[in-house]
Amino acid sequence: MSAFLSYLISGLAIGCTFALVASGFVAIHRVTRVVNFAQGTFPVVAGLTVSSMLGRGLPHGVAELIGIVLAGVIGLVVGVIAIGKRGTPTLASLVITLGLGILAYAFEIIVWGDQPVSYSMLRGAVDIGGARVAWQYFLVIGATLVTFAALGLFFTRTYLGKALSACASNPYAARLAGINPIRMGLLAFALGGLLGGLAGVLITPLQPVAFDSDVLLATSGFAAAIFGGLNSPYAALVGGLLLGVLEAFVAGYINASYQTEVAMVLIIVVMIYQASRRSTVSEEVS
Amino acid sequence: MLEVTDLVVRYGNATALDGVSLQVGEGEMVALVGPNGAGKSTLVNTLSGILRPVSGSIEVDGRLAQVPEGRQLFPDLSVADNLRLGAWRSRRRAGARDPRRIYEILPDLERMAKQPAGTLSGGQQQMVAVGRALMADPDILAVDELSLGLAPLVVADLVRHLRELNASRGTAVLLIEQNARLAFDLCERAYVLESGTITMSGSSAELSRSDAVARAYLGGLTDSEAS
Known part of the structure; x- marks a missing residue:
């Protein structure tokens, strides 16, 4: 029972970070139709940055903030390169993000080396049903829920958020209204960077991060994001939590080395299911 | 208000608009009729800045907003x-x-x-x-295919609103329509766009009496014959 509970809670927490990465995929895809292959870079850079900042004696809070903002700036830069030129085909943008994600390895190794880093944020643990659960897990879950609530308010209550939704919903009509789709796309990339950065800042104390952690994070985030067809942040949250818990149980009860395979299998199952639900009629219409 | 001069728009090698000129005066209601593929939507998308012309000029005195097809x-x-x-x-x-x-x-x-x-x-x-x-x-409203796919009563209601708007606020209207009878009825002046060029223009009354227009757009009957 106590093992079950601790797997569940740690799974939920890790799932939350997947959901944050996933919501970055969703924000960018909704507005630009680009699947951002560099999405895994944002949490890695944020985690590595926070680790260095703490090493230089910066206090908690400030270090994390710098890590998240830097990830947001990198998101913006990726956006400028991938979609900044008007008329860039979506597929070209996608390949550019893939290239930038790989290029980032070089920078990361030069700046931080190739060894995994970690740091502690919240110390201490709490006893739940006989299981010792670190406070950090609850911090991750709480921060994620607050972020998703804020995202929901941003997209449905603010004028800028509605303009982003309008670009996602009908880019032609948005242009007629004078909404610049490239600017909105860049905003989405910056937002994707911030969300990925937050995920990295939160997950690094739980799972050490190295330059090549982006593959696992991006794969898991993508698996969570396709739950809502890359278009619904809430479906991505559900997908992330499900994936996190599933991975934790597989790791706990079967073998920790199967974690990545769980995400891969999930991606394949969801995609086959979604493809089978698309009727011939809707294919012909679209 | 709106002055379009010698507008040329191309999609790759295909010329969609070939030297189109037209004017809409202040508070005026002007129709642009023509068959499918004549370039009507290309024109209005160029006016809105979505498409860029190869040559020619568009001068708008004030703000133009588009009601898209x-x-x-x-x-x-x-x-x-x-x-x-x-x-x-x-x-x-x-x-x-x-x-x-x-x-x-x-x-x-x-x-x-x-x-x-x-x-x-x-x-x-x-x-x-x-x-x-x-x-x-x-200051000028470009309405692209107001009536397309709508029931006559619904169209009549929309037309009433456009008239009111024009009368009370002086908003000029450029009405792009396949339904020439509706367009001539609502607007004082009209242009006929065919294969990317303006082939006819004049007052709606004149145009609706013309045999060529009647054959192509009014089901073969000039307005006087129809009534």
């Missing part, structure tokens, strides 16, 4: 949000985003304010599209 709403956003986004260009001006000023002109929209635009009927959606364009406080 097929409504082109944001289906998952509410009617009120669709309207608000119509004011994007003037969003920083006080009160610019308030959809209530549109409810005074199109009162039916107030009732549907909270409904997702995608759930409305075609006529209601067309009204939202008109309202959204009006949120930009246009």
Whole structure:
């Protein structure tokens, strides 16, 4: 029972970070139709940055903030390169993000080396049903829920958020209204960077991060994001939590080395299911 | 108000508009009729800045807003949000985003304010599209295919609103229509666009008496014969 509970809670927490990465995929895809292959870079850079900042004696809070903002700036830069030129085909943008994600390895190794880093944020643990659960897990879950609530308010209550939704919903009509789709796309990339950065800042104390952690994070985030067809942040949250818990149980009860395979299998199952639900009629219409 | 001179627009090697010139005066209602593929939507998208002309000029004295063909709403956003986004260009001006000023002109929209635009009927959606364009406080409204796919009664209601708008605010209208009878009925002047060039122009009365126009657009009968 106590093992079950601790797997569940740690799974939920890790799932939350997947959901944050996933919501970055969703924000960018909704507005630009680009699947951002560099999405895994944002949490890695944020985690590595926070680790260095703490090493230089910066206090908690400030270090994390710098890590998240830097990830947001990198998101913006990726956006400028991938979609900044008007008329860039979506597929070209996608390949550019893939290239930038790989290029980032070089920078990361030069700046931080190739060894995994970690740091502690919240110390201490709490006893739940006989299981010792670190406070950090609850911090991750709480921060994620607050972020998703804020995202929901941003997209449905603010004028800028509605303009982003309008670009996602009908880019032609948005242009007629004078909404610049490239600017909105860049905003989405910056937002994707911030969300990925937050995920990295939160997950690094739980799972050490190295330059090549982006593959696992991006794969898991993508698996969570396709739950809502890359278009619904809430479906991505559900997908992330499900994936996190599933991975934790597989790791706990079967073998920790199967974690990545769980995400891969999930991606394949969801995609086959979604493809089978698309009727011939809707294919012909679209 | 609107002065288009020798406009040429190409898609790759295909010439969609080949030297189009037309004018819309202040507070005037002008029709542009023509068959499918004549370049009507190309023209209006060029006026809106979505397409770039190869040559020629467009001079607009004031603001131009487009009611696009097929409504082109944001289906998952509410009617009120669709309207608000119509004011994007003037969003920083006080009160610019308030959809209530549109409810005074199109009162039916107030009732549907909270409904997702995608759930409305075609006529209601067309009204939202008109309202959204009006949120930009246009001096000239380019309406692309107002009547397409709508029932005659619904079209009559929309036409009444356009007339009122023109009379009370002096908003000029460029009406792009396949339904020539409707266009001639609403507008004093008209242009006929065929294969990317203006082939005829004049007062609606003159044009509707012309045999060529009658054959092509009025089902073979000139207006005097029809009545």
